[in-house]
Amino acid sequence: MVTLAEVAQHAGVSASTVSYVLSGKRSISVSTRQRVERSIHELGYHPNAGARALASNRSNIIALMVPLRTDMYVPVMMEIAIAVATSARTHGYDVLLLTGEEGADAVRRVTGSGLADAMIMMDVELDDERLPLLRGTDQPSVLIGLPADTEGLTCVDLDFGATGALCVEHLAMLGHRDIAVIGEAPAVYERHTGFAERTLDGLRSRSRELGLRVLHRPCEGGYDAMSLTLSRIFDERPATTGFVVQNESAVEPLLALLRQQGRAVPEDVSVVAICPEQVATQASVRLTSVAIPAQEMGRTAVERLVAKLGGQGEDDVVLIAPELTVRASTGPAPAAP
Amino acid sequence: MVTLAEVAQHAGVSASTVSYVLSGKRSISVSTRQRVERSIHELGYHPNAGARALASNRSNIIALMVPLRTDMYVPVMMEIAIAVATSARTHGYDVLLLTGEEGADAVRRVTGSGLADAMIMMDVELDDERLPLLRGTDQPSVLIGLPADTEGLTCVDLDFGATGALCVEHLAMLGHRDIAVIGEAPAVYERHTGFAERTLDGLRSRSRELGLRVLHRPCEGGYDAMSLTLSRIFDERPATTGFVVQNESAVEPLLALLRQQGRAVPEDVSVVAICPEQVATQASVRLTSVAIPAQEMGRTAVERLVAKLGGQGEDDVVLIAPELTVRASTGPAPAAP
DNA sequence: ATAGGTTGTCGAAGCGCTTCGACTCGACTG
DNA sequence: CAGTCGAGTCGAAGCGCTTCGACAACCTAT
Incomplete structure (x- = not known):
C-alpha cells in the first residue's frame, strides 16, 4: 500500500x-x-481513508437510512438511493447504507463514531423517534419526507398537498364532478408517514373550492382488494367519472376491472395516477400522472446536505412542485345521460 | 466526543x-x-471509526456495488441490497453503497484507500471489466451473478439453468407439449449478464430430454411489445399451451392479452413465471412461479465474504437451488381438439 | 523453597494523514 | 537600501486507536 x-x-x-x-x-x-x-x-x-478521517475529523461519508419495509414504494426508494449515491460522489462523498432496523441506535452509533459526516433519512414518520437525536446533534442531516414538526430540521419532499390539488384541478377542468380517490393501504395511514394525508388534504380543499364531490377509500393493492373497493365506490356514487390513484399496486387492477365492467378509459371514466413515470408509461393505458421525482429528491437532499457541511445551508423545508403529465387515461367527462 | x-x-x-x-x-x-x-x-x-481503521488496518465496512441501470429488476436489487446491509450488521460490518457508474475506478479507489475491507458486486456481466481487478487484489470479494470465467472468484446466484429446467418439467408433467418462452428484453441478452442465457440453456436441454417443443422470444415489457410477440407466437405455433415468462414487466400484459383473446388461464394455457414472490402473488392470476430468492442471495453473499475475511472461505460458486411454487396459473394441458 | 507458568495490566510505539508555526527567498515599497 | 510582505516549503505535533513487549503478582510443580 x-x-x-x-x-x-x-x-x-x-x-x-x-x-x-x-x-x-x-x-x-x-x-x-x-x-x-x-x-x-x-x-x-x-x-488512506482512516488516516484522513482521523487527522481531519471528517470521513467524507454520508449515511443514508432507508426504510426496512421492502414491500412498499420500492422502486422509488431505490431510485432515490441511487440518486443520492451518484450525487454524493460528485461532491466527493461516499454513501453508507443503513437500514431502518437499528432505528435510533444507528443514529447514535454513526454520529458517535464519526463514521459519517452527515445523514439523510428516508421515510420519516410524522413523530419519528430519531428526530430528537437529529436535533440534539451538531451533525448535519436532511430528511426525505416531512415530519409533523419541522422545527430545526431540513426536509425535502414532493409537495403532496399541491399534488392532490393538481390532480383534481385537471379532472375538474375536463368536466368531472364526482371524484373517487383510491388511497394507499390503510397501514400507510396508520403509520403516519404523512404524505398520504397531505395529498388528501390538498385534494379535498381544492375540491371544495371547485365544487367537486370526493370519495376517498384506502386500498391495499391487488385485484381482490381493488375489486371490492371499486364496487363499493360505484354503489355509493354511481356518477363517479374521475379517479385519482395513489397506490401503485392498485393501478393495474383498477384499469383491468374498469375494462371488465365495460367502462372505457378515458371515454367513460378518467384516471389520474400519482406514481413513478415508469409505472405511468408501462401501464395498459398510458396514464395521466403526477410523477414522483425520485432523482430530484435524492439530488436535492445531497445538495442541501453538502451546503450545510460547508456551513452555508439553513434549516428549511424544500417542497418540490408537482408536475402533471397528460397521457391517455384522462379525457372530457361524458355528457350526463 | x-x-x-x-x-x-x-x-x-x-x-x-x-x-x-x-x-x-x-x-x-x-x-x-x-x-x-x-x-x-x-x-x-x-x-472512533477512523482511528480504529488506521490502527487496525480494517474498516469493518463492506462495499456493495449496485448496477446503475435503475430500470431493471429494481425490486430484486433493492431486496438484495437491504438483505446485504442487514446481514452485514449482524456480523459487525457496515455497508458502503457504490453505483456502477464509476466502474473499475470505484474498485481501485475503495481498495486503494482502505475504505472497505471487502466487496460485493451485483449484476456482473459475463466478461466484466472489473474482474481482473478483483483477481489482482488481495481484498476479498463476492459476486452476485455469474461471469463467464469464475476462476479465482466467489460467486452466488440462483441456479438459473435448473430454474429453466424446473419450469418445463412442471409443464411437461401437466401434459403440455408446446412451450413458449417469453424472455427478457433483447438488451439483456446483448449485455450478456448471463442469467437469461443460462435459463434458456437449462430449459432447452431439459425440453429436449422430455420431448417438448420450445419457442423462445425475447420481449421488452409492456402491452404493445407483448401483444406483437404473442400474436407471432400463436402464428408460428398455434398449439402452444404452456408459457414460461422471465420478464417481470411482461407478466401482466401477457395475462391481460390471453384473457382478451378468450384463452383462459389455467384451463386453456398455463403460465409459469420466474419472478419475485411479490409479483407472483399480486398478479391478476396467482402465478405458479420460481421465486428469485433475493434475501437468500444477499445473506449468502455476506456470509461468504465474512468467512473469507476470517480466512476461512475458499473460492467457489454457490448456486441456490430453485423452488417452484404451484399456484393458480398452471393446470393440465387441454385435450387435443 | 525455587524455577517456571499464568493471568492481568500497563506503557509506548506506531498507523498515515492534516495542519500549525516557522523558515527561506525573492519582490516590492518608501 | 533597509524593511516588509507574500509565496512556497518544511518539520513536528498530534488525531484516537491497536498491539507488542514488559512486568508484577500469583499459582503450581518439583
Missing part, C-alpha cells in the same frame, strides 16, 4: 507538501505540483 | 486495558471488565 510519505520521497518533497497539493489549502508552485501529481499517478497512490 | 483515554481515566485503568475489554483479545479480570463497561455506558462512548 502506497503512503503519502512514499509519494513525497518519490517527488523529492516533504509529506506536508504532498498533503497541500492534495487539499489545495496552501499555494504550491506549478513545478512542484506537477512533480507531485506525476508521482501520485506513477505510484498509484490513494490516500 | 468521548475518547478511549477518557473512558480509561473514568474507570481508573490504562487505555490499552479498555481496548482489550472492547476487543476481547486478552483476558481481563471480571471486576475490571465490569468497571470499564460501566464507564463506557455512562460516558456514552463510541470508538
